[in-house]
Amino acid sequence: MTAQTINRGPGSLLPALPEAHGRAGLGGTLASEWTKIRSVRSTMWSLLFTVLIVVGLGALLNWANSTHEVASGVQLATHEDLVQRTLGAIILGQLVMVVFGAMAVTTEYSTGMIRTSLSAQPRRMDVFWAKLIVVAAVSLVVGEVVSFASFLVSANFWHGRGVDLTLGSPGALQAVAGGGLYLAGTALLSFGFGALLRHTAGAIVTGVFLVFVVDILENAMPQSWQDHVDKWLPPNAGTEVWATRHIPGVDLGSWTGFLVFMLYAVGAILLGAIRFKRSDA
Amino acid sequence: MIEANGLTKRYGDRLAVDDLSFSVRPGQVTGFLGPNGAGKSTTMRLILGLDRPTSGSVTVGGRPFHAAAYPMREVGALLDAKAIHGGRSAYNHLLCLAQTNNLPKSRVKAVLELVGLNEVAKKRSKGFSLGMGQRLGIAAALLGDPEVLMFDEPVNGLDPEGILWIRNLMKALAAEGRTVFVSSHLMSEMENTADHLVVIGRGRLVADCSVQEFIDGNSELSIRVKSPQAEKLGALLAEKGGVVVPDGDEAIRVTKLPMTAVGDLAFDNGIRVHELSPIQASLEEAFMELTKDSVEYHAGVPGQGAAPMAAGAAADAVGATGKAEA
Numbered sequence: 001m002t003a004q005t006i007n008r009g010p011g012s013l014l015p016a017l018p019e020a021h022g023r024a025g026l027g028g029t030l031a032s033e034w035t036k037i038r039s040v041r042s043t044m045w046s047l048l049f050t051v052l053i054v055v056g057l058g059a060l061l062n063w064a065n066s067t068h069e070v071a072s073g074v075q076l077a078t079h080e081d082l083v084q085r086t087l088g089a090i091i092l093g094q095l096v097m098v099v100f101g102a103m104a105v106t107t108e109y110s111t112g113m114i115r116t117s118l119s120a121q122p123r124r125m126d127v128f129w130a131k132l133i134v135v136a137a138v139s140l141v142v143g144e145v146v147s148f149a150s151f152l153v154s155a156n157f158w159h160g161r162g163v164d165l166t167l168g169s170p171g172a173l174q175a176v177a178g179g180g181l182y183l184a185g186t187a188l189l190s191f192g193f194g195a196l197l198r199h200t201a202g203a204i205v206t207g208v209f210l211v212f213v214v215d216i217l218e219n220a221m222p223q224s225w226q227d228h229v230d231k232w233l234p235p236n237a238g239t240e241v242w243a244t245r246h247i248p249g250v251d252l253g254s255w256t257g258f259l260v261f262m263l264y265a266v267g268a269i270l271l272g273a274i275r276f277k278r279s280d281a
Numbered sequence: 282m283i284e285a286n287g288l289t290k291r292y293g294d295r296l297a298v299d300d301l302s303f304s305v306r307p308g309q310v311t312g313f314l315g316p317n318g319a320g321k322s323t324t325m326r327l328i329l330g331l332d333r334p335t336s337g338s339v340t341v342g343g344r345p346f347h348a349a350a351y352p353m354r355e356v357g358a359l360l361d362a363k364a365i366h367g368g369r370s371a372y373n374h375l376l377c378l379a380q381t382n383n384l385p386k387s388r389v390k391a392v393l394e395l396v397g398l399n400e401v402a403k404k405r406s407k408g409f410s411l412g413m414g415q416r417l418g419i420a421a422a423l424l425g426d427p428e429v430l431m432f433d434e435p436v437n438g439l440d441p442e443g444i445l446w447i448r449n450l451m452k453a454l455a456a457e458g459r460t461v462f463v464s465s466h467l468m469s470e471m472e473n474t475a476d477h478l479v480v481i482g483r484g485r486l487v488a489d490c491s492v493q494e495f496i497d498g499n500s501e502l503s504i505r506v507k508s509p510q511a512e513k514l515g516a517l518l519a520e521k522g523g524v525v526v527p528d529g530d531e532a533i534r535v536t537k538l539p540m541t542a543v544g545d546l547a548f549d550n551g552i553r554v555h556e557l558s559p560i561q562a563s564l565e566e567a568f569m570e571l572t573k574d575s576v577e578y579h580a581g582v583p584g585q586g587a588a589p590m591a592a593g594a595a596a597d598a599v600g601a602t603g604k605a606e607a
Contacts, residue, residue: 006426006428006457006458006459007457007458008457012457013395013423013450013453013454013457014391014392014395014423014426015391016426017354017384017385017388017425017426018385020350020351020354020383022350023350023351024350024351024352024353024381024382024383027383028380028381028382028383029380029381031380032377032378032380032381033377035373035376035377035380036366036369036373036377039369039370039373039377040366040368040369041368042368107366108366111364111365111366111367112361112363112364112365113364113365113366114364115326115331115360115361115364116364116365116378116421117378117381118329118330118331119329119331119352119356119358119360120352120353120378120381120382120421121352121381121382122329122330122346122347122349122352123347123352127381278333280326280331280332280333281331281332
């Protein structure tokens, strides 16, 4: 109907667009969100820091630990979760993921871009899901890359101590893949709070609190409380998926733990989705 | 075609838009006027669905904006040129918008060319001047070859060349049969651009009429008389029912009397007249007059009282004209 009512003279400003069919939907917004995320520097910096922290710092810590460890190789292999130790810097790397996930949505509000975005595609949930899918995909790919790289690099230091640590070691492959899943989960949790709070600092503080600080606070509680609360906290539940040793009854176990962790993320995402759809932009 | 019906928006206890009904027709530039804080931007946000109306509704092309198959082909809007991510290049900014509506990449280049930004297409928009930012916003609005264009204060802070460019662009877009809705708090800008006016004050409709009707309905002819005996003439005119105010050195401004009566009275009393000229109020004055009761924040000017005219009556008269026409 557009083309029929516009009357183009010979000096028309712009050529007519090809006839449109169907309807603007998720496909277009996915392409758009991908363009958005790859075209700002903060994305590249976040991902670079994730690599440096998880792989680089992880290697440093494992080198230091392996050279100062007094236990024998056999003792280490039987009593320690060395796979988890090789992935240990994920605890710090997740903080960058929190920043990445939050900023994917909060910068739209801090810059005012959201008003331009929603004027181009006013069907808000298309924009929200496209953003979520792009953040999930990018954080999962980066999470898996750093998790595998960290394991492969850091395992070398333990080989030197006579421990045979490979992806074929019991539970190793699942734990290493789980490290990537956990990192993607932290980005999504933070994304949810970003959409809910629409404020970069607020979303980052909330995310860091939930994946980091809450555990420290909980350590200050009486032991009898800790026994009941500990395993349900986001970092403890989530960490199970990148561990190879679990204590039945005390830990939730890999997949139950990860499920609980993702329920926190889903909760945050749903709250974020409601705010994204309903509140004035 | 934009149609607002009883549009109302309340933020807390502040009523930003109050029962606004108007329609914006294609093929002409419609000026959306009001003092700062009158609710112009809020109304535009409501049209785009960025804010949800407290009550009432607004449609574009007969349906809510969010129901458009390809929203960018329906409406192109420039609400705030700074509402972009400064870290993104002009090209990528336009590309990410074009992609949402499945518009071809070639379109991005075409609009960059049109607004004259192709040289800086790969530069981050953070470093753009106000004028360049405004051009980028207009490029975004034109991406979808839309039927309806909305610009919120597009000439704010632009240099004369930029103002002329935007003015001509708006006229050209309207000439192609598009609906062009442009807000401003400056009457002088609209006087040269708009064919039709929608005037609001404190969120309420004040006038909806053509520019000429607006001037005719809101400005009284006044007569400037310069005379060495201005004071004496003033007293005589006042006796005959004229309203006289001093207008500088040896001059007075007269209303409520026809020009012939003023001239005759001077002649009959042997008063020398050096100037006798009709003063048609500009759109600016008509606007000031009409909206002075609805200005959100009044600034006190030392030594100046309120103008001695009744604005309310004039506003009602024009409001009625507009309603009848709509």
